[in-house]
Structure formats: C-alpha cells, structure tokens
Amino acid sequence: MRFLDYFRGKPKSASLAKDRLSIIVAREHTGGRNTPDYLPQLQQELLAVLARYEVIDLANVTVNVERSGDTEVLELNVVLPDGTSIVRASSGRPATV
Amino acid sequence: MSKVVVVTSGKGGVGKTTTSANVATGIAMTGKKTVAIDFDVGLRNLDLVMGCERRVVYDFVNVLRGEAKLNTALIRDKRIETLHVLPASQTRDKDALDPDGVGRVIEELKQMGFDYIVCDSPAGIERGAQMAMYYADEAIVVTNPEVSSVRDSDRVLGLLAAKTSRAQAGINTAPIHAHLLLTRYSPAMVKRGEMLSVADVLELLGIPLLGVIPESKAVLQSSNKGTPAILDETTDVAQAYLDVVDRFLGQERQHRFIEEEKRGFFGRLFG
Numbered sequence: 001m002r003f004l005d006y007f008r009g010k011p012k013s014a015s016l017a018k019d020r021l022s023i024i025v026a027r028e029h030t031g032g033r034n035t036p037d038y039l040p041q042l043q044q045e046l047l048a049v050l051a052r053y054e055v056i057d058l059a060n061v062t063v064n065v066e067r068s069g070d071t072e073v074l075e076l077n078v079v080l081p082d083g084t085s086i087v088r089a090s091s092g093r094p095a096t097v
Numbered sequence: 098m099s100k101v102v103v104v105t106s107g108k109g110g111v112g113k114t115t116t117s118a119n120v121a122t123g124i125a126m127t128g129k130k131t132v133a134i135d136f137d138v139g140l141r142n143l144d145l146v147m148g149c150e151r152r153v154v155y156d157f158v159n160v161l162r163g164e165a166k167l168n169t170a171l172i173r174d175k176r177i178e179t180l181h182v183l184p185a186s187q188t189r190d191k192d193a194l195d196p197d198g199v200g201r202v203i204e205e206l207k208q209m210g211f212d213y214i215v216c217d218s219p220a221g222i223e224r225g226a227q228m229a230m231y232y233a234d235e236a237i238v239v240t241n242p243e244v245s246s247v248r249d250s251d252r253v254l255g256l257l258a259a260k261t262s263r264a265q266a267g268i269n270t271a272p273i274h275a276h277l278l279l280t281r282y283s284p285a286m287v288k289r290g291e292m293l294s295v296a297d298v299l300e301l302l303g304i305p306l307l308g309v310i311p312e313s314k315a316v317l318q319s320s321n322k323g324t325p326a327i328l329d330e331t332t333d334v335a336q337a338y339l340d341v342v343d344r345f346l347g348q349e350r351q352h353r354f355i356e357e358e359k360r361g362f363f364g365r366l367f368g
Contacts, residue, residue: 012290017244018297025251025301 107249148323
C-alpha cells in the first residue's frame, strides 16, 4: 500500500500537519496574542448594528488591533455586499503594554 | 547561584512530570542540590513517578499556609542524596497558590542552598501553570511531534514572554531562556512522513533544541516502579535524558535518537 502511495504522490500527513500549524502559529503571533478579549464580541455587536442597514455576512467584517511604534490602532473593515465599496474606520490610542 | 527551572507544555500528557523527575534526578546525580516541586495542586503525581508517595506527610500548600515548615515538607530521595521532592496537595483549592507565597518558598529554598529548583507545571494555562513559570530563569517546553501539542507549546511560549517575573521586570532583565524538549519521538514514523520532524517543530516554535526523547516502553515501566528512567542507564530514554541534563548544564552533546536505528535482519524479526 505504501509502495503505491509513493507513486501516487499523495501528501504525507506530517507535511499537512506542518502546513496547518504554520498558518495557525503565524495567525496567533500577529493577532491572537496581546489583543483585547472583547474583539469577537465587538465584531458581533457591530454586525448587529450594520445588519439594520445592510445585509452583511460576518465573514465580511474584520476587527483588528495593530501596533505600530507606540500606538495601537483598532481597525474595522466592512465589505459591503456589492463588493465595490469598503467602509474603513480606525482609531488610535497610545499602546499600553 | 541557584536556578529556577519550569517544566511546562500547555497540553497534558506530553511528559512534563516524567521530564521533571528525570531532569531533577539527573541534575542531582551530578552532585548539585536539587528540589523538584509539584505545582499540580489537587492532582499530585510527581511523588508517585519518583517513588516517594508513601513518605508524603506535608505538602507545598501546607508550607504556603504556614501549617508546616518547608524543611519538614521536603522529602529527601533515598537513592540520590542531593535530590528532594516537594509534593503538591491532594485537596483542590485553586487559590492555594499565590505569587507572594510561591516567591517566599522559592526564596527560602535558595537560602537553604538549593542549586536547582525544578518546577513541574500542571497542564493548561491557568493559575497553577502561571505560578509554576512565574519565577523561572529557564524553561523546558515539553512538546510531542503532534499538532495540538505544538500549538499549545506556542501559546505557552507567549505566556513565558509576557506573564512571568522576568518578563515584567523590565528591559534590564534577561527574558526566560526557553528550551525545546521533543518527547515521544518516533524516527521511523518521521521517515515515513507520518510524524512532524525535529526540524519541523524547531521551525514552528523557534526555540533551541535541548533534546529528543524517543518513544519507549521504558517510560511506562519506570513510572510503574517509581524509579525515574534515567537511573537505569541501559535504556535509550535514560541515555537521552542524561544527554539532556548534560546539555542543560552547559556541556556539548551531539543529538541522538533523531535518526532511525539501523536494525539487522534478526533485529527486525525479533524486535
């Protein structure tokens, strides 16, 4: 069986594991750590407000905290349904580490 | 100068207690006065793995609450003169560990002349785990070549870099020195592409490799007996832990147990 797999070039499970981990580790390093716990809730509540005016999918709303130098920037991205217009909002504050 | 070492991982069942027992025993074998502290309050097991469970009278929580002197709670190992164990309590009380109390006990151990204080962390990232790592100078991050373990180790590295005394002390204090210990490694599976390799895990976690412990029956057999594997030098696990201890104490040792062992016809037949 393994002999046949060799010729089929089927991806080995170890390389799948590594690929999946690379993505998740990178994501946790950029966003997962040191970000406020309220972000998922904020995302939900913003979506509820937006839903009163537009039909928006949760996948099209992203809330991020980015750090540049001494300031933290809370960034909100909303992709409107037609896909052409994008609402962006951001607010900054001094970083508290 | 005494050193505080935390053995941590995030995920349970990867070999923290086994590693704490073997590393503490191995360090003590070199003549350094060593204590292994069980931080798993409510689920103590280090005493069992080290074979001193019947000699537990007082525990870490008794000492923290002032119900027992540190000296009376410490269990002196019967095999290695310089080795001591401070067991965890069996009563579940999540507030039993507080940073000030733990700090006082660690300070007292230093005053008593302990060279190495090995803190066996509970699984998870809650209070017990955070207390175990809080005063550490060095961290041994125990990881299995498996997705959930690697991810949890990455989380723990984040905590070591943020929620510890060294991390909070400011820029003039060196951060905790974290080492990777890869356990339950199977070179044969790695060769077949069925297990993450040492190189994969090193690339993902980005910390230096302290050693690789091969998957082996000797680990279960030694915990059955309450004798740390490192005491029986004939096993591959003992050899691997002896190398780990030597490297940890600053000696150069070539990494072993990474490549598949070459076995002859009879080895394949009877192994």
